[in-house]
Amino acid sequence: MKRYELFELAFPGEALTGNWAQINLTAEFTCGDTVKTVKGFFDGEGRYIVRFLPETAGEWHWKVTGAVNAEGTEICEAAENAHGLVKAVDTHFEYEDGTLFIPFGTTVYALAHQDDALVEQTLESLKAAPFNKVRMCVFPKHYDYNHNEPPCYAFEKKADSGWDVNRPCIAFWHRFEKILKRIAEMDIQIDLILFHPYDRWGFSELAQRDNLIYLDYLLRRLSAFPNIWWSLANEYDLNMTHKSLADWEEIEEFVAANDPFHHLLSNHNCMCFWNHTRKNITHASLQTKGLSEIPRWIREYKKPVVIDECCYEGNLPHFWGSISGMEMVRRFWRCYASGAYCTHGETFLSDDEILWWARGGVLKGESPKRIAFLRKIMEGLPGPLTPKEGGFLDLARSDEPVDMELIPQEMRSFFQAFSDSIHRMPEKDRTAHLGGEHAWEARCGEEAYLTYFDLQCYGEQTVRLPADKLYKAELIDVWNMTREVIAQNISGETKLTLPGRDNLALLITRIQ
DSSP states (O other), X not given: OBTTXXXXXXXXXXXXXXXXXXXXEEEEEEETTEEEEEXXXXXXXXXXXXXXXXXXXXXXXXXXXXXXXXXXXXXEBOOTTOOOOEEEETTEEEXXXXXXXXXXXXXXXXXXXXXXXXXXXXXXXXXXXXXXXXXXXXXXXXXXXXXXXXXXXXXXEOSSSSEEEEEEOHHHHHHHHHHHHHHHHTTOEEEEEEXXXXXXXXXXXXXXHHHHHXXXXXHHHHTTOTTEEEEEESSGGGOOSSSOHHHHHHHHHHHHHHOTTOOOEEOOOSSSOOOTTSTTOOSEEEEOSOGGGHHHHHHHXXXXXXXXXXXXXXXXSSGGGXXXXXXXXXXXXXXXXXXXXXXXXXEOOOTTOOOTTTTOOOOOOSHHHHHXXXXXXXXXXXSOOEEOOSOHXXXXXXXXXXXXXXXOGGGHHHHHHHHHHHHHSOHHHHHHHHGGGOOEEEEETTTXXXXXXXXXXXXXXXXXXXXXXXXXXXXXXXXXXXXXXXEEEEOSEEEEEOOSOSSEEEEEEEOO
Protein backbone atom coordinates (compact mmCIF):
# COMPACT_ATOMS: atom_id res chain seq x y z
CA MET A 1 0.00 0.00 0.00
CA LYS A 2 1.02 3.63 -0.45
CA ARG A 3 1.33 6.25 2.24
CA TYR A 4 -1.53 8.81 2.27
CA GLU A 5 -3.51 6.78 -0.30
CA LEU A 6 -6.71 4.86 0.37
CA PHE A 7 -6.03 1.14 0.97
CA GLU A 8 -8.84 -1.40 0.60
CA LEU A 9 -9.34 -4.99 1.70
CA ALA A 10 -12.24 -6.92 0.14
CA PHE A 11 -13.62 -10.27 1.31
CA PRO A 12 -16.41 -12.58 0.15
CA GLY A 13 -19.11 -13.41 2.66
CA GLU A 14 -22.80 -13.84 3.30
CA ALA A 15 -25.08 -11.89 0.98
CA LEU A 16 -27.22 -9.81 3.34
CA THR A 17 -30.85 -9.13 2.51
CA GLY A 18 -32.00 -7.47 5.74
CA ASN A 19 -30.21 -4.71 7.60
CA TRP A 20 -26.60 -4.02 6.59
CA ALA A 21 -25.76 -0.46 7.65
CA GLN A 22 -24.13 -1.37 10.97
CA ILE A 23 -22.62 -4.80 10.56
CA ASN A 24 -20.07 -6.23 12.97
CA LEU A 25 -16.84 -5.82 11.01
CA THR A 26 -13.71 -4.32 12.56
CA ALA A 27 -10.09 -4.15 11.50
CA GLU A 28 -7.03 -3.29 13.56
CA PHE A 29 -3.97 -1.95 11.73
CA THR A 30 -0.64 -1.92 13.59
CA CYS A 31 2.72 -0.42 12.60
CA GLY A 32 5.28 -0.21 15.41
CA ASP A 33 3.61 1.68 18.26
CA THR A 34 0.83 2.98 15.99
CA VAL A 35 -2.51 1.16 16.29
CA LYS A 36 -5.57 2.26 14.29
CA THR A 37 -9.00 0.62 14.48
CA VAL A 38 -11.51 1.04 11.64
CA LYS A 39 -14.97 -0.34 10.87
CA GLY A 40 -15.76 -2.18 7.66
CA PHE A 41 -18.98 -2.24 5.65
CA PHE A 42 -21.17 -4.45 3.48
CA ASP A 43 -20.89 -3.49 -0.19
CA GLY A 44 -23.60 -5.70 -1.65
CA GLU A 45 -23.59 -9.12 -3.36
CA GLY A 46 -21.70 -10.85 -0.57
CA ARG A 47 -18.82 -8.36 -0.63
CA TYR A 48 -17.31 -6.96 2.59
CA ILE A 49 -14.82 -4.09 2.57
CA VAL A 50 -12.42 -2.50 5.02
CA ARG A 51 -10.76 0.80 4.07
CA PHE A 52 -7.68 2.31 5.65
CA LEU A 53 -5.58 5.45 5.18
CA PRO A 54 -1.93 4.73 6.06
CA GLU A 55 -0.17 7.80 7.41
CA THR A 56 3.11 6.08 8.30
CA ALA A 57 5.50 4.22 6.02
CA GLY A 58 6.60 0.78 7.17
CA GLU A 59 5.22 -2.69 7.78
CA TRP A 60 1.55 -2.76 8.75
CA HIS A 61 -0.09 -5.84 10.24
CA TRP A 62 -3.85 -6.00 9.95
CA LYS A 63 -6.44 -8.21 11.62
CA VAL A 64 -10.10 -8.28 10.59
CA THR A 65 -12.75 -9.70 12.91
CA GLY A 66 -16.54 -10.01 12.98
CA ALA A 67 -18.50 -10.89 9.85
CA VAL A 68 -15.12 -11.76 8.28
CA ASN A 69 -12.02 -13.09 10.03
CA ALA A 70 -8.65 -12.63 8.37
CA GLU A 71 -5.19 -11.15 8.92
CA GLY A 72 -2.14 -10.23 6.96
CA THR A 73 0.76 -7.82 6.46
CA GLU A 74 1.27 -4.97 4.00
CA ILE A 75 4.34 -2.85 3.30
CA CYS A 76 3.51 0.87 3.13
CA GLU A 77 5.72 2.86 0.79
CA ALA A 78 5.85 6.57 0.05
CA ALA A 79 3.41 7.63 -2.65
CA GLU A 80 4.55 10.16 -5.22
CA ASN A 81 2.86 13.56 -4.84
CA ALA A 82 0.60 12.38 -1.98
CA HIS A 83 0.70 14.91 0.85
CA GLY A 84 -1.85 13.41 3.25
CA LEU A 85 -4.92 14.97 4.80
CA VAL A 86 -5.31 18.73 4.98
CA LYS A 87 -5.16 19.86 8.61
CA ALA A 88 -5.82 23.16 10.37
CA VAL A 89 -2.58 24.57 11.77
CA ASP A 90 -3.03 27.77 13.78
CA THR A 91 -5.12 29.98 11.46
CA HIS A 92 -4.13 28.36 8.15
CA PHE A 93 -4.16 24.93 6.47
CA GLU A 94 -1.36 22.45 5.80
CA TYR A 95 -1.13 18.93 4.46
CA GLU A 96 0.15 16.29 6.88
CA ASP A 97 3.62 16.50 5.33
CA GLY A 98 3.77 20.23 6.12
CA THR A 99 3.00 21.51 2.61
CA LEU A 100 0.89 24.68 2.76
CA PHE A 101 -2.67 24.36 1.43
CA ILE A 102 -4.48 27.56 0.41
CA PRO A 103 -8.14 26.78 -0.34
CA PHE A 104 -9.80 28.38 -3.35
CA GLY A 105 -13.25 26.87 -3.32
CA THR A 106 -16.33 26.64 -5.47
CA THR A 107 -19.85 25.36 -4.80
CA VAL A 108 -21.71 22.69 -6.79
CA TYR A 109 -24.23 21.48 -4.22
CA ALA A 110 -26.10 18.79 -6.14
CA LEU A 111 -23.30 17.63 -8.44
CA ALA A 112 -23.67 13.96 -7.46
CA HIS A 113 -27.42 14.01 -8.20
CA GLN A 114 -27.23 14.90 -11.89
CA ASP A 115 -27.29 12.53 -14.86
CA ASP A 116 -24.00 11.05 -16.03
CA ALA A 117 -23.59 13.44 -18.97
CA LEU A 118 -23.94 16.53 -16.78
CA VAL A 119 -21.61 15.09 -14.15
CA GLU A 120 -19.02 14.47 -16.87
CA GLN A 121 -19.37 18.00 -18.23
CA THR A 122 -19.00 19.45 -14.73
CA LEU A 123 -15.89 17.42 -13.98
CA GLU A 124 -14.32 18.59 -17.24
CA SER A 125 -15.10 22.18 -16.25
CA LEU A 126 -13.54 21.65 -12.82
CA LYS A 127 -10.42 20.24 -14.43
CA ALA A 128 -9.85 23.56 -16.23
CA ALA A 129 -10.95 25.79 -13.32
CA PRO A 130 -8.74 27.36 -10.63
CA PHE A 131 -10.53 25.71 -7.71
CA ASN A 132 -8.88 23.24 -5.34
CA LYS A 133 -11.91 22.72 -3.07
CA VAL A 134 -15.53 21.98 -3.95
CA ARG A 135 -18.58 22.07 -1.68
CA MET A 136 -21.09 19.34 -2.50
CA CYS A 137 -23.92 17.47 -0.78
CA VAL A 138 -24.55 13.83 0.04
CA PHE A 139 -28.31 14.32 -0.28
CA PRO A 140 -30.13 15.81 -3.31
CA LYS A 141 -31.29 19.41 -3.18
CA HIS A 142 -34.70 20.93 -3.87
CA TYR A 143 -34.72 24.68 -4.50
CA ASP A 144 -35.23 27.27 -7.23
CA TYR A 145 -33.64 26.19 -10.54
CA ASN A 146 -33.02 22.79 -9.00
CA HIS A 147 -35.96 20.45 -9.51
CA ASN A 148 -34.57 17.31 -11.16
CA GLU A 149 -34.87 13.86 -9.63
CA PRO A 150 -31.54 12.19 -8.85
CA PRO A 151 -30.58 8.92 -10.56
CA CYS A 152 -30.63 7.08 -7.20
CA TYR A 153 -30.86 7.72 -3.46
CA ALA A 154 -28.67 7.00 -0.44
CA PHE A 155 -31.08 4.44 1.08
CA GLU A 156 -33.63 1.89 -0.01
CA LYS A 157 -37.25 2.86 0.54
CA LYS A 158 -39.39 1.25 3.21
CA ALA A 159 -42.33 -0.86 2.09
CA ASP A 160 -44.83 1.65 3.46
CA SER A 161 -43.10 5.04 3.19
CA GLY A 162 -39.91 6.82 4.12
CA TRP A 163 -36.28 5.75 3.98
CA ASP A 164 -34.75 2.62 5.46
CA VAL A 165 -31.38 3.86 6.70
CA ASN A 166 -30.53 0.30 7.74
CA ARG A 167 -30.46 -0.65 4.04
CA PRO A 168 -28.14 1.80 2.20
CA CYS A 169 -28.55 1.78 -1.58
CA ILE A 170 -25.32 0.21 -2.81
CA ALA A 171 -25.79 1.57 -6.34
CA PHE A 172 -25.94 5.12 -4.94
CA TRP A 173 -22.75 4.72 -2.92
CA HIS A 174 -20.86 3.14 -5.84
CA ARG A 175 -21.82 6.03 -8.11
CA PHE A 176 -21.16 8.62 -5.42
CA GLU A 177 -17.68 7.25 -4.69
CA LYS A 178 -16.84 7.14 -8.38
CA ILE A 179 -17.51 10.89 -8.55
CA LEU A 180 -15.49 11.53 -5.39
CA LYS A 181 -12.55 9.60 -6.80
CA ARG A 182 -12.69 11.51 -10.08
CA ILE A 183 -12.51 14.78 -8.15
CA ALA A 184 -9.64 13.46 -6.02
CA GLU A 185 -7.68 12.66 -9.19
CA MET A 186 -7.77 16.40 -9.98
CA ASP A 187 -6.17 17.14 -6.57
CA ILE A 188 -9.35 18.89 -5.40
CA GLN A 189 -10.50 18.74 -1.79
CA ILE A 190 -14.16 17.82 -1.25
CA ASP A 191 -16.02 19.75 1.46
CA LEU A 192 -18.77 17.16 1.87
CA ILE A 193 -22.06 18.52 3.21
CA LEU A 194 -23.78 15.88 5.36
CA PHE A 195 -27.18 17.58 5.86
CA HIS A 196 -29.12 20.53 4.44
CA PRO A 197 -32.67 21.93 4.69
CA TYR A 198 -33.53 22.15 0.96
CA ASP A 199 -35.39 18.91 0.68
CA ARG A 200 -38.61 17.40 -0.67
CA TRP A 201 -37.66 13.76 -0.09
CA GLY A 202 -37.56 13.63 3.73
CA PHE A 203 -33.80 13.38 4.33
CA SER A 204 -33.83 16.54 6.46
CA GLU A 205 -36.61 15.07 8.62
CA LEU A 206 -34.98 11.79 9.63
CA ALA A 207 -35.18 10.87 13.30
CA GLN A 208 -31.94 11.46 15.19
CA ARG A 209 -31.41 7.70 15.58
CA ASP A 210 -31.59 7.37 11.78
CA ASN A 211 -29.23 10.33 11.33
CA LEU A 212 -26.58 8.53 13.36
CA ILE A 213 -27.05 5.23 11.49
CA TYR A 214 -26.58 7.09 8.19
CA LEU A 215 -23.48 8.84 9.49
CA ASP A 216 -21.99 5.60 10.80
CA TYR A 217 -22.30 3.97 7.37
CA LEU A 218 -20.96 7.06 5.59
CA LEU A 219 -17.94 7.19 7.88
CA ARG A 220 -17.23 3.49 7.38
CA ARG A 221 -17.19 4.04 3.60
CA LEU A 222 -15.63 7.47 3.20
CA SER A 223 -13.35 8.29 6.14
CA ALA A 224 -10.31 6.71 4.46
CA PHE A 225 -10.64 9.10 1.50
CA PRO A 226 -7.71 11.53 1.94
CA ASN A 227 -9.34 14.55 0.25
CA ILE A 228 -12.59 14.71 2.27
CA TRP A 229 -13.65 17.46 4.68
CA TRP A 230 -16.82 17.09 6.77
CA SER A 231 -19.29 19.96 6.69
CA LEU A 232 -22.08 19.00 9.09
CA ALA A 233 -24.56 21.08 7.13
CA ASN A 234 -25.23 23.78 4.66
CA GLU A 235 -27.22 26.37 6.63
CA TYR A 236 -27.72 24.18 9.71
CA ASP A 237 -29.78 26.93 11.38
CA LEU A 238 -32.56 26.56 8.80
CA ASN A 239 -32.93 22.91 9.80
CA MET A 240 -33.77 23.40 13.48
CA THR A 241 -37.37 22.18 13.23
CA HIS A 242 -36.26 18.57 13.04
CA LYS A 243 -32.85 18.94 14.71
CA SER A 244 -32.44 20.78 18.00
CA LEU A 245 -29.18 22.44 18.99
CA ALA A 246 -28.52 19.38 21.17
CA ASP A 247 -29.08 17.15 18.12
CA TRP A 248 -26.59 19.16 16.07
CA GLU A 249 -24.03 18.96 18.88
CA GLU A 250 -24.58 15.19 19.08
CA ILE A 251 -24.05 14.94 15.31
CA GLU A 252 -20.82 16.91 15.61
CA GLU A 253 -19.59 14.70 18.45
CA PHE A 254 -20.55 11.53 16.57
CA VAL A 255 -18.69 12.48 13.40
CA ALA A 256 -15.59 13.51 15.35
CA ALA A 257 -15.60 10.35 17.49
CA ASN A 258 -16.22 7.90 14.62
CA ASP A 259 -13.76 9.31 12.08
CA PRO A 260 -10.51 7.41 12.81
CA PHE A 261 -8.50 9.77 10.59
CA HIS A 262 -9.80 13.10 11.97
CA HIS A 263 -10.66 14.99 8.81
CA LEU A 264 -11.40 18.71 8.90
CA LEU A 265 -14.81 19.43 10.44
CA SER A 266 -17.04 22.51 10.22
CA ASN A 267 -20.69 23.57 10.34
CA HIS A 268 -22.04 26.21 7.97
CA ASN A 269 -24.71 28.80 8.79
CA CYS A 270 -27.35 30.83 7.04
CA MET A 271 -27.61 33.54 9.70
CA CYS A 272 -26.64 32.24 13.16
CA PHE A 273 -22.99 31.20 13.31
CA TRP A 274 -22.13 27.80 14.75
CA ASN A 275 -19.94 27.91 17.86
CA HIS A 276 -16.60 27.62 16.12
CA THR A 277 -14.69 27.54 19.40
CA ARG A 278 -15.95 23.99 20.04
CA LYS A 279 -13.00 21.57 20.26
CA ASN A 280 -14.15 19.30 17.40
CA ILE A 281 -14.51 22.21 14.97
CA THR A 282 -11.29 22.67 13.02
CA HIS A 283 -12.17 25.86 11.13
CA ALA A 284 -14.95 28.40 10.72
CA SER A 285 -17.18 27.95 7.66
CA LEU A 286 -19.17 31.18 7.39
CA GLN A 287 -21.91 32.66 5.26
CA THR A 288 -21.59 36.42 5.57
CA LYS A 289 -20.96 39.63 3.69
CA GLY A 290 -19.54 41.33 6.80
CA LEU A 291 -15.98 40.70 5.73
CA SER A 292 -14.49 43.55 7.74
CA GLU A 293 -15.00 41.39 10.85
CA ILE A 294 -12.65 38.66 9.61
CA PRO A 295 -9.66 39.77 11.72
CA ARG A 296 -11.83 39.69 14.86
CA TRP A 297 -13.11 36.18 14.07
CA ILE A 298 -9.59 34.94 13.44
CA ARG A 299 -8.50 36.37 16.81
CA GLU A 300 -11.48 34.89 18.65
CA TYR A 301 -11.58 31.45 17.04
CA LYS A 302 -7.80 31.03 16.71
CA LYS A 303 -8.62 28.83 13.72
CA PRO A 304 -8.75 29.26 9.94
CA VAL A 305 -11.75 31.25 8.68
CA VAL A 306 -13.33 30.30 5.35
CA ILE A 307 -16.06 32.50 3.88
CA ASP A 308 -17.86 29.64 2.17
CA GLU A 309 -20.72 31.78 0.98
CA CYS A 310 -20.41 35.47 0.14
CA CYS A 311 -23.14 35.53 -2.58
CA TYR A 312 -22.81 34.32 -6.16
CA GLU A 313 -21.76 35.82 -9.46
CA GLY A 314 -24.89 35.80 -11.60
CA ASN A 315 -28.15 37.49 -12.57
CA LEU A 316 -30.88 35.75 -10.59
CA PRO A 317 -33.82 37.72 -9.19
CA HIS A 318 -32.39 36.97 -5.71
CA PHE A 319 -30.00 39.26 -3.85
CA TRP A 320 -27.68 36.33 -3.03
CA GLY A 321 -27.30 35.25 -6.67
CA SER A 322 -26.80 38.49 -8.55
CA ILE A 323 -23.43 40.07 -7.84
CA SER A 324 -21.08 40.99 -10.68
CA GLY A 325 -17.90 39.18 -11.50
CA MET A 326 -15.99 42.24 -10.34
CA GLU A 327 -17.73 42.18 -6.97
CA MET A 328 -16.97 38.47 -6.57
CA VAL A 329 -13.31 39.22 -7.25
CA ARG A 330 -13.40 42.07 -4.74
CA ARG A 331 -14.81 39.77 -2.07
CA PHE A 332 -12.10 37.20 -2.73
CA TRP A 333 -9.41 39.83 -2.35
CA ARG A 334 -11.00 41.20 0.83
CA CYS A 335 -10.88 37.72 2.35
CA TYR A 336 -7.33 36.78 1.39
CA ALA A 337 -5.97 40.22 2.27
CA SER A 338 -7.48 39.65 5.73
CA GLY A 339 -5.81 36.29 6.34
CA ALA A 340 -8.95 34.26 5.49
CA TYR A 341 -10.17 32.20 2.53
CA CYS A 342 -13.14 32.40 0.16
CA THR A 343 -15.47 30.18 -1.88
CA HIS A 344 -16.83 30.98 -5.34
CA GLY A 345 -20.28 30.30 -6.75
CA GLU A 346 -22.08 31.10 -9.99
CA THR A 347 -25.81 31.57 -10.72
CA PHE A 348 -26.63 32.72 -14.25
CA LEU A 349 -30.20 32.30 -15.48
CA SER A 350 -30.54 29.45 -17.96
CA ASP A 351 -33.56 27.96 -19.71
CA ASP A 352 -32.39 24.44 -18.88
CA GLU A 353 -32.08 25.34 -15.14
CA ILE A 354 -28.46 24.17 -15.11
CA LEU A 355 -26.79 26.67 -12.79
CA TRP A 356 -23.25 25.97 -11.63
CA TRP A 357 -23.92 26.63 -7.92
CA ALA A 358 -26.33 23.71 -7.69
CA ARG A 359 -26.00 21.41 -10.68
CA GLY A 360 -22.71 22.23 -12.41
CA GLY A 361 -22.29 22.30 -16.18
CA VAL A 362 -19.91 24.94 -17.51
CA LEU A 363 -18.59 28.13 -15.93
CA LYS A 364 -19.83 31.31 -17.60
CA GLY A 365 -18.68 34.12 -15.33
CA GLU A 366 -15.82 36.60 -15.35
CA SER A 367 -14.44 35.83 -11.90
CA PRO A 368 -12.78 32.38 -12.25
CA LYS A 369 -9.77 33.48 -14.32
CA ARG A 370 -9.20 36.38 -11.93
CA ILE A 371 -9.45 33.98 -8.98
CA ALA A 372 -6.78 31.92 -10.75
CA PHE A 373 -4.61 35.06 -10.87
CA LEU A 374 -5.11 35.61 -7.14
CA ARG A 375 -4.35 31.96 -6.39
CA LYS A 376 -1.03 32.21 -8.21
CA ILE A 377 -0.12 35.26 -6.13
CA MET A 378 -1.09 33.58 -2.85
CA GLU A 379 0.82 30.41 -3.66
CA GLY A 380 3.90 32.49 -4.48
CA LEU A 381 4.07 33.99 -0.99
CA PRO A 382 6.67 32.72 1.50
CA GLY A 383 3.99 31.50 3.93
CA PRO A 384 0.43 31.98 5.19
CA LEU A 385 -0.99 35.44 5.73
CA THR A 386 -2.35 36.72 9.04
CA PRO A 387 -4.35 39.92 9.59
CA LYS A 388 -2.22 42.99 10.20
CA GLU A 389 -2.57 44.06 13.81
CA GLY A 390 -1.96 47.38 15.50
CA GLY A 391 -3.18 49.77 12.82
CA PHE A 392 -4.73 53.12 13.68
CA LEU A 393 -8.27 51.77 13.67
CA ASP A 394 -7.40 48.65 15.67
CA LEU A 395 -5.73 50.77 18.32
CA ALA A 396 -8.65 53.16 18.46
CA ARG A 397 -11.13 50.29 18.93
CA SER A 398 -9.08 48.50 21.56
CA ASP A 399 -10.40 48.28 25.10
CA GLU A 400 -6.83 47.98 26.37
CA PRO A 401 -4.72 51.05 27.24
CA VAL A 402 -2.88 52.33 24.16
CA ASP A 403 0.81 53.17 24.17
CA MET A 404 0.67 56.67 22.71
CA GLU A 405 4.25 56.28 21.50
CA LEU A 406 2.73 54.17 18.73
CA ILE A 407 0.82 57.23 17.48
CA PRO A 408 2.65 59.99 15.58
CA GLN A 409 2.89 63.14 17.72
CA GLU A 410 0.81 65.26 15.34
CA MET A 411 -2.02 62.66 15.37
CA ARG A 412 -2.34 62.03 19.12
CA SER A 413 -4.99 64.64 19.83
CA PHE A 414 -7.16 63.44 16.95
CA PHE A 415 -6.56 59.81 17.90
CA GLN A 416 -7.73 60.39 21.47
CA ALA A 417 -10.93 62.11 20.33
CA PHE A 418 -11.53 59.40 17.72
CA SER A 419 -11.03 56.59 20.24
CA ASP A 420 -13.23 58.29 22.84
CA SER A 421 -16.02 58.63 20.27
CA ILE A 422 -15.78 54.95 19.31
CA HIS A 423 -16.03 53.86 22.94
CA ARG A 424 -19.14 55.94 23.52
CA MET A 425 -20.87 53.90 20.80
CA PRO A 426 -22.87 50.73 21.56
CA GLU A 427 -20.91 47.70 20.40
CA LYS A 428 -23.40 46.81 17.65
CA ASP A 429 -23.26 50.35 16.22
CA ARG A 430 -19.50 50.42 16.52
CA THR A 431 -19.14 47.28 14.40
CA ALA A 432 -21.57 48.44 11.70
CA HIS A 433 -20.15 51.95 11.47
CA LEU A 434 -16.49 51.03 11.38
CA GLY A 435 -16.92 48.33 8.72
CA GLY A 436 -16.78 51.09 6.13
CA GLU A 437 -13.45 52.32 7.51
CA HIS A 438 -11.79 48.92 7.29
CA ALA A 439 -8.34 48.45 5.72
CA TRP A 440 -7.74 45.09 4.04
CA GLU A 441 -4.23 44.27 5.21
CA ALA A 442 -2.36 41.05 6.02
CA ARG A 443 1.22 40.00 6.43
CA CYS A 444 3.54 37.00 6.36
CA GLY A 445 5.75 37.87 9.32
CA GLU A 446 8.28 40.42 8.05
CA GLU A 447 8.63 38.59 4.74
CA ALA A 448 5.59 39.92 2.86
CA TYR A 449 2.82 42.50 3.27
CA LEU A 450 -0.41 42.57 1.27
CA THR A 451 -2.85 45.48 1.14
CA TYR A 452 -5.98 45.50 -0.98
CA PHE A 453 -7.16 49.06 -1.69
CA ASP A 454 -10.62 47.90 -2.84
CA LEU A 455 -12.70 50.95 -3.84
CA GLN A 456 -10.14 53.50 -2.66
CA CYS A 457 -8.36 55.56 -5.35
CA TYR A 458 -5.12 56.51 -3.65
CA GLY A 459 -2.60 58.75 -5.38
CA GLU A 460 0.01 57.95 -2.77
CA GLN A 461 0.51 55.84 0.35
CA THR A 462 3.17 55.73 3.01
CA VAL A 463 4.31 52.27 4.07
CA ARG A 464 6.22 51.48 7.25
CA LEU A 465 8.61 48.56 6.94
CA PRO A 466 11.45 47.15 9.07
CA ALA A 467 14.43 49.44 8.67
CA ASP A 468 16.97 46.60 8.69
CA LYS A 469 15.54 44.74 5.69
CA LEU A 470 15.06 45.52 2.00
CA TYR A 471 11.83 45.04 0.03
CA LYS A 472 10.29 45.46 -3.39
CA ALA A 473 6.77 46.82 -3.94
CA GLU A 474 4.45 45.50 -6.65
CA LEU A 475 1.24 47.17 -7.77
CA ILE A 476 -1.40 44.58 -8.67
CA ASP A 477 -4.42 45.29 -10.85
CA VAL A 478 -6.84 42.63 -9.59
CA TRP A 479 -9.24 42.89 -12.55
CA ASN A 480 -6.83 43.34 -15.45
CA MET A 481 -4.51 40.77 -13.84
CA THR A 482 -1.26 42.70 -14.07
CA ARG A 483 1.69 43.04 -11.71
CA GLU A 484 4.15 45.95 -11.88
CA VAL A 485 7.18 46.56 -9.67
CA ILE A 486 6.93 50.20 -8.60
CA ALA A 487 9.76 50.35 -6.04
CA GLN A 488 12.92 48.39 -5.27
CA ASN A 489 15.25 48.24 -2.26
CA ILE A 490 12.89 50.09 0.05
CA SER A 491 12.86 49.95 3.85
CA GLY A 492 11.60 51.91 6.83
CA GLU A 493 9.04 54.65 6.14
CA THR A 494 8.57 55.02 2.38
CA LYS A 495 6.11 57.05 0.36
CA LEU A 496 4.82 55.31 -2.79
CA THR A 497 3.14 57.02 -5.73
CA LEU A 498 -0.04 55.26 -6.92
CA PRO A 499 -2.25 55.76 -10.01
CA GLY A 500 -5.38 56.96 -8.20
CA ARG A 501 -7.86 54.26 -9.30
CA ASP A 502 -9.67 51.43 -7.60
CA ASN A 503 -9.29 47.62 -7.67
CA LEU A 504 -5.59 47.73 -6.92
CA ALA A 505 -3.49 45.86 -4.40
CA LEU A 506 0.01 46.42 -3.08
CA LEU A 507 2.29 43.47 -2.43
CA ILE A 508 5.56 44.17 -0.65
CA THR A 509 7.99 41.27 -0.39
CA ARG A 510 11.39 41.02 1.22
CA ILE A 511 14.36 40.75 -1.13
CA GLN A 512 17.19 40.96 1.43
